[in-house]
Amino acid sequence: MSALTEIAKRAWYMPWVKRLCAGTFRPAPVASWEVLIMRVLFACVVWQTFPENFAYAEQKYPNGIARIFDLTWLWSGHEYSFSWMGIENPVTATQIIRLVVAISLLFYAAGFLLPIALPLITAASIIVRTYYNSQGSIHHGCQMVTTILVFQTVVVMWFAGRRLYGRAVAKPFRFPEGLSQWSYFLYYSQGAIAGCYVIAGLTKIVRTGGSWFWNSPYMALEVIKTEKQEFYSTLDHSVLGTQAVYAEWMLNNPNLARLLLSGGVILELFAIIALFSRNTALMIGAGMILFHRSVDIVMNLHFRFNEYSVWIFCINLPFWAALAMRQARGK
Amino acid sequence: MLPTHWRERGLQILIKLVKHPIFPVIVFTILSTFLYKIDPGSKGEFYPFSNYPMYANPRERDLEYFFLEHGDGTPLASFAYTGYTASRVKKLMRSESMAYAKANGLKWNKKSSWLTDEVQAEIGTTVLAHLRKRSQDRATPFPGDIALARGIIFVSEDGMLEESAATIARNAAPLTNESNPAPAENP
Known part of the structure; x- marks a missing residue:
């Protein structure tokens, strides 16, 4: 038995297994250049979630904060007079918000004045997307981006508060050894991403009592429905029949369909493992991209902002590229 | 009742979990x-928080979708006129049926088949009026009369995917719209 253990210990894959098992589910040290790249890329993603204008004059089906506040002032039909060098300029609320967000995103990307810039971006994101979702149909495409912003804002405000409190009681706040605000910034950005996937997985279990896995071949109906909806949105005949092949395959091969579709849900349920270490973040991230690409092909459903977020915070290519270069130089 | 040392151990684990950085994510x-x-009023959606209910309950059932038609029954590209996809039109129908159920003290059901043809037509008419207004607000008004159709996809007895569709509501063009140009539709 001990001989076998010795052989297993010396196996070629053991360093990989050890590396995979080395994690703590806690924030890890990060380089400032790494987070700078993340902020710049994520600022570009956030900017894309802000619409240029709103042709919605009312919020007939209020969602979120729209149930408390009237957000119809966002309608592009409302113009506000703005005087600049003696010239009257009519501007819409969306234009003002976009200007504030653009400036705040520059600060965000640079890493300056985050306790001011981040809450502004997050509040704008919540307000704008809430109004969009208060038109009778819920769109989940930008939810992850706003959730990441919420988590990042809490991190930045929390540490700003800790620093202020430390100064007030003459006991300066110190981060644990090797960590910085950016360690928590990255950790909770990954946490927001992982949380969103776990919620999606849990809802499937809670709603069906676990029968989702067995009934998954009936996703074929959803696939056809999505194709029909895609066609009737634009009357583009090229979309017809493209998804039907997958739907028929699911119904004709139910066990294989169960195996493949259940894999996606299991990946969602265990997405939290991304917080274990950089290695698991990479693995879960790669799995999520594969999952989204498959959904894109089979159901023609795109979640590009989710994918961008996963690439930036979980896969984090710049880090792995830098590590590979350092190791190559070391050899 | 649990033994004291078990309770103490449980409390220690709980305190450890609450202090762990992963706790806020949980x-x-x-x-x-x-x-x-x-918050039952939220129906699981309070932006940015959501329970992501999409495709959460696949089963053998009739699945419905809604689409727009011209007055003569030919399909109409909803996105070109309203910026809404057919998926959003369906969600509008759902929101409107929820509002109807709430106003009439009825128990809401996700599928619209629980509604009588008359009620479906009433809800459909409200949605069409909303879409008509939306198309006018964004300066891409519908070219004439419009209708709302309901399509159903189901698995037949021999295991094949089948579908059917029928018009459920109509909305006549206001006279002022006739002078407005229509946006280009995909062929």
């Missing part, structure tokens, strides 16, 4: 998943 996950129970 709280966020649980709260969002059960948001519909915490």
Whole structure:
């Protein structure tokens, strides 16, 4: 038995297994250049979630904060007079918000004045997307981006508060050894991403009592429905029949369909493992991209902002590229 | 009742968990998943929190979708005129049927088949009026009369995917619209 253990210990894959098992589910040290790249890329993603204008004059089906506040002032039909060098300029609320967000995103990307810039971006994101979702149909495409912003804002405000409190009681706040605000910034950005996937997985279990896995071949109906909806949105005949092949395959091969579709849900349920270490973040991230690409092909459903977020915070290519270069130089 | 040392150990584990950095992520996950129970009025959606209910309950059932038609029954590209996809039109129907159920003290059901043809037509007419207004607000008004159709996809007895569709509501063009140009539709 001990001989076998010795052989297993010396196996070629053991360093990989050890590396995979080395994690703590806690924030890890990060380089400032790494987070700078993340902020710049994520600022570009956030900017894309802000619409240029709103042709919605009312919020007939209020969602979120729209149930408390009237957000119809966002309608592009409302113009506000703005005087600049003696010239009257009519501007819409969306234009003002976009200007504030653009400036705040520059600060965000640079890493300056985050306790001011981040809450502004997050509040704008919540307000704008809430109004969009208060038109009778819920769109989940930008939810992850706003959730990441919420988590990042809490991190930045929390540490700003800790620093202020430390100064007030003459006991300066110190981060644990090797960590910085950016360690928590990255950790909770990954946490927001992982949380969103776990919620999606849990809802499937809670709603069906676990029968989702067995009934998954009936996703074929959803696939056809999505194709029909895609066609009737634009009357583009090229979309017809493209998804039907997958739907028929699911119904004709139910066990294989169960195996493949259940894999996606299991990946969602265990997405939290991304917080274990950089290695698991990479693995879960790669799995999520594969999952989204498959959904894109089979159901023609795109979640590009989710994918961008996963690439930036979980896969984090710049880090792995830098590590590979350092190791190559070391050899 | 649990032995004292078990309770103490349980409390220690709980304190450890609460202090762990992963705890806020766990709280966020649980709260969002059960948001519909915490705040029933939210129906599980309180932006940016959601329980992501899409494709959460696949089963052998009739699936419905809604699409727009011209007055003569030919399909109409909803996106070109309203910026809404057919998926959003369906969600509008759902929101409107929820409002109808609430106003009439009825128990709401996700599928519209629980509604009588007359009620479906009434809800459909409201949605069409909303879409007509939306198309006018964004300066891409519908070219004439419009109608709302309901398509149904189902698995037949021999295991094949079948579908059917029928018009459920109509909306006549206002006279002022005739002078407005129509946006180009995809062929």
